[in-house]
Amino acid sequence: MPDRSQSGTVNRRHFLAAVGGAAAGGAATLPSPGDAATALAAEAAEARDPRALHTVTLTVNGQDHRLSLDARASLLDTLRDRLGLTGTKKGCDHGQCGACTVLVDGRRELSCLRLAVMAQGHQVTTIEGLAPAPDTLHPMQQAFIDQDAFQCGYCTPGQILSAVACVKEGHAGDDDQIREYMSGNVCRCAAYPNIIAAIRQAKTEMEA
Numbered sequence: 001m002p003d004r005s006q007s008g009t010v011n012r013r014h015f016l017a018a019v020g021g022a023a024a025g026g027a028a029t030l031p032s033p034g035d036a037a038t039a040l041a042a043e044a045a046e047a048r049d050p051r052a053l054h055t056v057t058l059t060v061n062g063q064d065h066r067l068s069l070d071a072r073a074s075l076l077d078t079l080r081d082r083l084g085l086t087g088t089k090k091g092c093d094h095g096q097c098g099a100c101t102v103l104v105d106g107r108r109e110l111s112c113l114r115l116a117v118m119a120q121g122h123q124v125t126t127i128e129g130l131a132p133a134p135d136t137l138h139p140m141q142q143a144f145i146d147q148d149a150f151q152c153g154y155c156t157p158g159q160i161l162s163a164v165a166c167v168k169e170g171h172a173g174d175d176d177q178i179r180e181y182m183s184g185n186v187c188r189c190a191a192y193p194n195i196i197a198a199i200r201q202a203k204t205e206m207e208a
């Protein structure tokens with residue numbers, strides 16, 4: 001969004017061009033001072049309005065969604081409130097807990113820190129779209145069940161998506177490495193030993 005001084009510059013340039021063009025074409029086409037002032041005010045107001053909606057297409061779990069979005073909407077809120085994908089959780093809403101982790105082009109990202117409009121042109125994967133087919137589970141999801149790697153489950157979607165990326169990044173070599181590269185995902189139930197066991201199990205299957 002242009003700043004106020006920039007939009008003023010653009011407006012003046014457009015106004016002078018219009019006046020110059022009109023003068024070249026004859027005095028009858030000159031805008032009246034009142035019309036020009038109204039046009040300038042409307043254009044400036046539009047340029048300053050942060051609520052102006054933007055039409056974007058988001059690709060989530062392989063499906064395209066065309067949405068009119070406030071440019072300030074986070075990807076997290078858009079997934080939950082506009083697309084109904086509530087598997088992505090809101091914990092802190094400022095990048096500290098990892099509950100909102102999703103995959104963007106296969107890389108883990110905190111959806112509370114990413115603007116939804118920035119996700120256009122990228123592949124977003126949430127927990128709802130992680131399994132390879134309906135009524136199946138991704139090996140990481142199955143491993144979390146097998147290893148009893150959750151209690152309340154609130155952090156679990158973010159843990160699972162982060163764990164999938166952790167393995168794919170090659171950062172699940174041993175328990176210490178898993179602990180370090182999963183440290184952005186907080187579990188207030190402290191299911192950490194079981195989460196590590198689940199990642200070890202899934203890693204074997206993912207790399208088989």
Ligand code: FES
Pocket residue numbers: 089090091092093094095096097098099100101110111112113
């Ligand atoms: S909700 Fe995004 S990091 Fe906590």
Ligand code: FES
Pocket residue numbers: 149150151152153154155156186187188189190191
């Ligand atoms: S299972 Fe409860 S916060 Fe992790």
